[in-house]
Each structure stands twice: as structure tokens, then as C-alpha cells.
Amino acid sequence: SLAATGELVALAAGTGDAVPAFNVITLEHVEAVITGAESAGAPVILQVSENAVKFRYGRLLPLARAATAAAEQASVPVALHLDHVQSDDLLRQTPDAGFSSVMYDASRLPYAENLAATRAAADWAHAQGLWIEAELGEVGGKNGRPPLDAHAPAARTDPAEARAFVADSGVDALAVAIGSVHAMTTRTAALDHDLLGRLTAALDVPLVLHGSSGLPDAELTAAVTGGITKVNVGTALNLAMTSAIKEFLTAHPEAVDSRKYLTVAREAMAEAVARIIGVLRAR
């Protein structure tokens, strides 16, 4: 059934759990995330990033409508979220696309500009009844850029600054930079748990972890225990998809019907989704 991101996040926050949010690019991603969540019997967030919209010729609606229909027919609650939005034009398409929430990303800007842009986005989003997430500090590795040094202080979220940022912008949730990096293909990232503890103590909004594909299982579990309420995963699905397709086409070089390799790709993604949900629950 179609759910609202704010409701799923609030439910998770109430029980000390985290909602997984998976980035979807194709219809096969959408189907795999829902199948994986159904097999685990867990609610899930489907998120479409601004980069995914760019890949879809700049159009949000075709994938958004497919995702909405799939969510409505799912046996578990599924919420739809627009991820890493920098464009005001795309931001304004959020409600018409059937999404209940958006992550507005001005984290590349200096503090004052990030705050001003985020506050304007939050005012607009709340007037539409949308839940809004923003980012302070910068989780590196976006848009194929080389990752920032995850240990550089500039790349981390400062707790006092974060407290002021949330109060002054009015956002509903905050993406924090605590050592994870986007687009990692190995599970080798190490989080700054001391910083997460200080952020959790300083803030009363749910905290969001980006770049979660790069975390070892124990780090993911510790992040949830430490106060992360929304866990964003993208690359892990692409890794599963691409590996499955490579393996299939190597074993079956004569294959022509795209359904053959998309079937194994979808199964591999669904397994990855169910596995990650299992890790989030195992506490």
C-alpha cells in the first residue's frame, strides 16, 4: 500500500528502528525493492534521485507513476521520496508526482547559503504537506566526483551547527556526514560513532545515513543503535544487478531476450534488499 515517508520514519523512530530507503532507476529496481520488502514483511521507502531523473531524459513522471502503481499494489507499506534534489524546478514536481517527501540537497553550499536555500525549500514543502530532509556537512562521492576525504573535518557534520541548522530551517530530518561515502562497491567504511552519539544528543529530528552501501553489517547495525532512523542504499542494488547480468551473459552469450538477464538482475536486487532489511533488524 502507498504510505507516507513521514509516517514510516515516525514509526521507526518510535521503536528505535530504521526505515530502509532504496534508490530506484529502472522499473526492475522498483519491482525488486518491493519484492525484497514483501519477502521480509517490512515497510520500505522507494527513492528517485535527481540524477535518476536526469537519466530518464529529465522526466520524473514515467518512473514516478510506475513506482506509485507498484507501491499501491504492494502487500507492505511503500513510501515514495525524491532524493538529492538541487533543482527548484524538480523540487516543485514532488507533490504532482505522488511523492510524500523530498531530500533537498544544498550541502555543497557554504553554511549560510545552504541554510537560506533549505529554509525556503522547507517552507514551500510544508505548505504542500511534504516531509523534507536536508543535508549538513557533506557525504562525499556524489555525481561520480572523487570522494571527499571522509575523515576531513570539513566533510563532517558539526553537532552545534546542525542544531542551529535544523531549528532555523525547520526541516523534518537531517542527513549527517559521519564517515560514510556515496557509491562504494565494498563494505569497508568506518563510521565516527562518537560523532553520531553527539549528533543524536544534540538533535531532536530523525537522522539519515547516506552512502549506506559501503557499510559493513556491524557498522550498519551500530548506526541504527546509535540513532540513525533512515538508511539510504543505492549502489548495493546496482552492484547486485550488474554482477548478475555479467554472470548471466558470460554463461549464456547466445541470450537475446532481455527478460532472461533482467530476471536474474531483479532477483539479485530483491535478495540484496531482503538481506539489508535483515541486517537493520538484527539488533
Ligand code: G3H
Ligand atoms: O541518497 C542515496 C544514498 O545515499 C545511496 O548511497 O549508493 O552509496 O548506497 P549509496
Ligand code: ZN
Ligand atoms: Zn545520498
